[in-house]
Amino acid sequence: MEFNKIEVLLEKYFEGETSIAEETELKNYFSSANVATHLEQYKAIFGYFEVSKAQKLTKKPLFVSRKRKINWLAIAASIVVLLGIGTYTYNNMHIAKESKELGTYDxxxxxxxxxxxxxxxxxxxxxxxxxxxxxxxxxxxxxxxxxxx
Structure with a gap:
């Protein structure tokens, strides 16, 4: 009787229609020692969840903050703008001096x-x-x- 219930729950699980309580029941069944022989193939699926839950991360993941990238981008953009303004001003200083000298004769x-x-x-x-x-x-x-x- 219990095997029929487990088979029905497996069918619902693969259809994506199980509740959390039913999934817990499946995990408990497949983690126990008395699993039916024709259902042994599904033991690896539910056993994987238990193994992966027990694993812990040993290395910290390296995350580059998106905010840092945006800060560097803003700094680079402002430097480019300042260089552009400086170049424009430097090139136009000669034109301004020449325009002041126009129209005056000694x-x-x-x-x-x-x-x-x-x-x-x-x-x-x-x-x-x-x-x-x-x-x-x-x-x-x-x-x-x-x-x-």
């Missing part, structure tokens, strides 16, 4: 020539704009001739 003749050059360039651009306005005036006169009200 020799009045050089200043006069630079001013005349700038005014000539301005004059050419203004003349282009004036020519464009004359085309608009021609357009207005032509439009008035065509569209007489």
């Amino acid at each position: 020799n009045p003749e050089e200043a006069l020539q630079a001013t005349q050059k700038a005014l000539a360039m301005l004059s050419t651009h203004v003349n282009v704009g004036v020519e464009s306005i004359q085309y608009i005036k021609v357009y207005e006169v032509t439009k008035e001739k065509v569209f007489v009200e």
